[in-house]
Amino acid sequence: MIIHFSALKGKSIVDVENQFVSKLEDVVIIDGEKFAEVTAIVYRANGDKVKLPWKLVDSLNKYVYLHIKKSALQPEKINQNDILLSEHILDKQLIDVDGLKVIRVNDIIMAKVYDKFSVVSVDAGIKGFARRLGIDIPFVKGNPNIIPWEFVEPLQTDKNLKLKVSRQKIAKLHPADIADLLEELSPKERATVIGSLDDQTAARTLVESEPDIRKSVFDNIKTLRIAAVLEKMSFDEAADLLSLMPDERANEILKLTSPEFSAKIAEVLGYSAGSAGRIMTPEFIAVPEDYTAELTINTLRELMPKAEHAYYIYIVNKESKLIGVLSMRELVTSKPDRKVTEFMNNRVIKVLDKDPKEEAAKLIVKYNLMVLPVVDQFDHLIGIITMDDVLANVVPRSWRKISYKKIRKRRKSKSAAK
Amino acid sequence: MKIKFFSWKAVLLFLAVVGPGIITANVDNDASGIATYSLAGAKFGYLLLWTVIPITILMILVQDMAARIGIVTGKGLADLIRENFGVKITFLIMVGLFIANLMTTIAEFAGIAVAGQIFGISKFITVPVCAFAAWWLIKRLKYKTLEKVFLILIIFYLAYIISGFLAKPDWTNVAKSTLSPTIKFEPVYFAFLIAIIGTSITPWMQFYLQGAIVEKGLKIEHYTLSRIDVVMGSIMTGVVMFFIIMVTASTMYGKSDVTDIGQVASALVPLAGIYAAKLFAIGLFFAAFLGACILPISTAYFICEGIGLESGINKSFDEAPQFYIIMGFLILIGACILMVPGISLIPLFILSQVVNGILLPFIVVFMVLIINNKKIMKEYVNSFLMNIAIMAGVVVLTILSVLLVITSLLPQKV
Numbered sequence: 001m002i003i004h005f006s007a008l009k010g011k012s013i014v015d016v017e018n019q020f021v022s023k024l025e026d027v028v029i030i031d032g033e034k035f036a037e038v039t040a041i042v043y044r045a046n047g048d049k050v051k052l053p054w055k056l057v058d059s060l061n062k063y064v065y066l067h068i069k070k071s072a073l074q075p076e077k078i079n080q081n082d083i084l085l086s087e088h089i090l091d092k093q094l095i096d097v098d099g100l101k102v103i104r105v106n107d108i109i110m111a112k113v114y115d116k117f118s119v120v121s122v123d124a125g126i127k128g129f130a131r132r133l134g135i136d137i138p139f140v141k142g143n144p145n146i147i148p149w150e151f152v153e154p155l156q157t158d159k160n161l162k163l164k165v166s167r168q169k170i171a172k173l174h175p176a177d178i179a180d181l182l183e184e185l186s187p188k189e190r191a192t193v194i195g196s197l198d199d200q201t202a203a204r205t206l207v208e209s210e211p212d213i214r215k216s217v218f219d220n221i222k223t224l225r226i227a228a229v230l231e232k233m234s235f236d237e238a239a240d241l242l243s244l245m246p247d248e249r250a251n252e253i254l255k256l257t258s259p260e261f262s263a264k265i266a267e268v269l270g271y272s273a274g275s276a277g278r279i280m281t282p283e284f285i286a287v288p289e290d291y292t293a294e295l296t297i298n299t300l301r302e303l304m305p306k307a308e309h310a311y312y313i314y315i316v317n318k319e320s321k322l323i324g325v326l327s328m329r330e331l332v333t334s335k336p337d338r339k340v341t342e343f344m345n346n347r348v349i350k351v352l353d354k355d356p357k358e359e360a361a362k363l364i365v366k367y368n369l370m371v372l373p374v375v376d377q378f379d380h381l382i383g384i385i386t387m388d389d390v391l392a393n394v395v396p397r398s399w400r401k402i403s404y405k406k407i408r409k410r411r412k413s414k415s416a417a418k
Numbered sequence: 419m420k421i422k423f424f425s426w427k428a429v430l431l432f433l434a435v436v437g438p439g440i441i442t443a444n445v446d447n448d449a450s451g452i453a454t455y456s457l458a459g460a461k462f463g464y465l466l467l468w469t470v471i472p473i474t475i476l477m478i479l480v481q482d483m484a485a486r487i488g489i490v491t492g493k494g495l496a497d498l499i500r501e502n503f504g505v506k507i508t509f510l511i512m513v514g515l516f517i518a519n520l521m522t523t524i525a526e527f528a529g530i531a532v533a534g535q536i537f538g539i540s541k542f543i544t545v546p547v548c549a550f551a552a553w554w555l556i557k558r559l560k561y562k563t564l565e566k567v568f569l570i571l572i573i574f575y576l577a578y579i580i581s582g583f584l585a586k587p588d589w590t591n592v593a594k595s596t597l598s599p600t601i602k603f604e605p606v607y608f609a610f611l612i613a614i615i616g617t618s619i620t621p622w623m624q625f626y627l628q629g630a631i632v633e634k635g636l637k638i639e640h641y642t643l644s645r646i647d648v649v650m651g652s653i654m655t656g657v658v659m660f661f662i663i664m665v666t667a668s669t670m671y672g673k674s675d676v677t678d679i680g681q682v683a684s685a686l687v688p689l690a691g692i693y694a695a696k697l698f699a700i701g702l703f704f705a706a707f708l709g710a711c712i713l714p715i716s717t718a719y720f721i722c723e724g725i726g727l728e729s730g731i732n733k734s735f736d737e738a739p740q741f742y743i744i745m746g747f748l749i750l751i752g753a754c755i756l757m758v759p760g761i762s763l764i765p766l767f768i769l770s771q772v773v774n775g776i777l778l779p780f781i782v783v784f785m786v787l788i789i790n791n792k793k794i795m796k797e798y799v800n801s802f803l804m805n806i807a808i809m810a811g812v813v814v815l816t817i818l819s820v821l822l823v824i825t826s827l828l829p830q831k832v
Binding site: 091092093101103104105106124126129132133184186187188189216219220 | 497
């Protein structure tokens with residue numbers, strides 16, 4: 001049997017001898033993973049809110065029946081850390097982490113779960129709203145909008161509640177989904193959500209967000225935090241974000257990042273928007289021409305590069321000009337003592353830093369490359385462009401968005417069919 | 419570091435913050451506003467000009483509160499009312515807002531009809547075309563782009579100031595009437611008094627302004643600039659109001675019995691020339707069209723926000739049915755009522771102001787309660803002086819509203 005909180009609130013509390021105690025004003029809950037157990041009932045005594053343990057409740061019917069005498073009651077004061085359903089949850093906004101949207105709690109649905117009276121879901125639908133007004137709509141077309149408790153997360157810029165009911169459901173979402181969610185929020189709320197994520201997730205989320213959303217986030221979070229988040233991005237992504245900001249702010253942020261990071265960012269930012277240099281990553285693996293296969297592999301072990309940087313190993317001569325390329329497969333399958341120059345490909349497909357980024361995209365598509373090296377006018381190797389960089393830059397942002405939403409919808413309809 | 423008295427940075431910052439106050443205040447001089455001001459001028463001459471100053475001050479006070487609440491809480495007014503006053507009050511306010519805004523939307527379409535008629539275009543063409551155009555604009559453009567379009571449309575309000583000079587008013591008389599209030603103890607005078615207030619300070623605009631400020635993500639360090647934005651907007655509204663009353667007062671007062679805003683424009687032709695009349699009509703048209711776009715969409719937003727329903731123009735009908743129903747209903751009914759043959763427009767204008775006038779004191783009281791709540795506003799609660807000023811305003815508004823309801827219930831000739 002389910003009970004609506006709207007029906008429970010305001011009920012009279014009576015003791016074992018049917019003596020009226022007070023009206024139920026609120027309940028205290030303890031948040032759990034899937035449900036929130038109701039631990040106490042709250043009423044007013046002499047104007048102050050007090051609570052009684054739920055175990056004193058005998059049954060719920062027309063009234064809330066207690067199984068002890070009124071004279072034996074020992075109500076306690078409300079604790080600072082207590083989560084009150086009516087005060088903190090009802091009528092407030094929550095995030096539906098499954099539907100990726102902000103909902104308003106119109107009513108709360110409770111039931112007995114494993115013998116414990118608990119909150120099981122929240123009603124964000126029009127039916128719930130009508131019920132609060134005392135109107136029963138027997139039939140509503142479409143989505144009733146009832147969200148299981150396990151999928152909600154408080155959206156309070158109020159720090160108190162955030163600590164009380166911290167569930168970190170949002171942090172577990174895919175960054176692309178968090179980015180969708182940010183669109184539903186006000187600038188202040190966006191900053192709160194980003195603030196609750198770790199640097200890595202925050203960085204991925206911002207990369208997936210629309211430019212105007214990123215801007216609103218940056219305007220609302222501390223410079224130090226922005227610097228930390230930026231360092232988790234690749235250089236081209238970070239440069240992209242910085243270019244959206246006023247120069248002064250961007251410089252302020254760069255000062256707080258490590259010197260190597262800011263130097264490389266400055267390098268990328270030196271290229272005009274839309275050029276290959278702007279979307280490149282100035283991090284790659286290059287070895288001198290006199291290296292052997294074994295030495296190269298040892299160097300790789302030491303450097304422990306990120307995956308996207310290690311598809312190919314580039315070979316440069318003494319003037320650091322790009323003279324050849326090796327795939328990882330070619331490297332590991334070669335005899336250890338062979339010189340890289342003996343088995344490298346010396347016709348390297350490359351792009352000039354000042355070329356338009358579309359040129360880089362064409363080369364990557366035409367030659368089926370994972371990574372494309374970028375050289376300056378003197379043929380010095382200065383960076384690489386990966387397939388992802390090109391995709392992100394060439395495919396319109398709206399395409400990617402649509403596909404995420406469609407994937408979610410499909411997934412949802414599939415699980416509903418089950 | 420050099421110290422500069424004029425810095426481009428400050429100018430840019432100001433431009434980034436302005437908008438909400440100026441747009442809101444100007445959307446406020448909508449069709450029903452223009453109708454009311456011009457009829458007030460035609461009926462009472464310069465007599466009601468003095469109201470411009472107190473109304474502008476009251477508007478600044480109320481809108482400053484809306485701006486401050488928006489900046490400090492980062493939440494819309496409907497949100498805050500729901501969270502602090504519960505379901506029942508929210509519902510009643512939303513119903514009130516819906517009715518008031520429906521009436522106002524009708525008045526906007528009436529304005530479109532009248533403006534078209536001045537140019538000799540039948541309302542059976544202008545009204546449906548504009549209804550579709552409004553729907554198309556809302557559906558097609560992003561809200562932010564829409565706002566920019568609106569900022570451009572505001573330029574058309576200049577039309578009134580120009581036609582004000584073309585009307586060659588009696589400047590000494592204008593100055594005298596503006597600075598020394600004259601109160602006539604006649605029901606019609608009071609009806610106009612409240613109608614002018616009811617049309618210039620509306621419940622709806624408080625929701626709109628606060629929402630726009632939240633959406634812009636303004637922070638407390640922007641408050642001073644936002645205040646300037648609000649004050650500038652209110653003064654612009656006051657100036658336009660002043661000029662409209664002045665135009666009709668100096669051309670029509672005592673010359674003919676004007677009861678319809680269409681007559682206002684046609685009466686302008688022999689008195690002030692065809693250009694003044696055409697400018698007047700253009701100003702009216704854009705003001706009305708602006709209102710017909712902004713009102714339905716923002717009403718749908720506020721109601722869905724308060725009740726907790728899905729909203730947003732980027733959602734499909736299936737995702738947010740109520741949002742579209744509210745918006746479509748307002749546009750459809752607003753346009754259709756105008757198509758009823760033989761319908762008289764003036765009672766529609768007056769009715770919309772009566773509903774707004776009754777709702778306004780309630781909204782302002784809720785705003786005062788919210789802004790004085792330390793839990794919500796922290797150190798940014800109202801000062802004692804500000805509370806006194808605003809409460810005095812509320813008392814005056816309430817008395818006038820009650821008077822208006824009584825006078826409109828009594829049978830009489832307006």
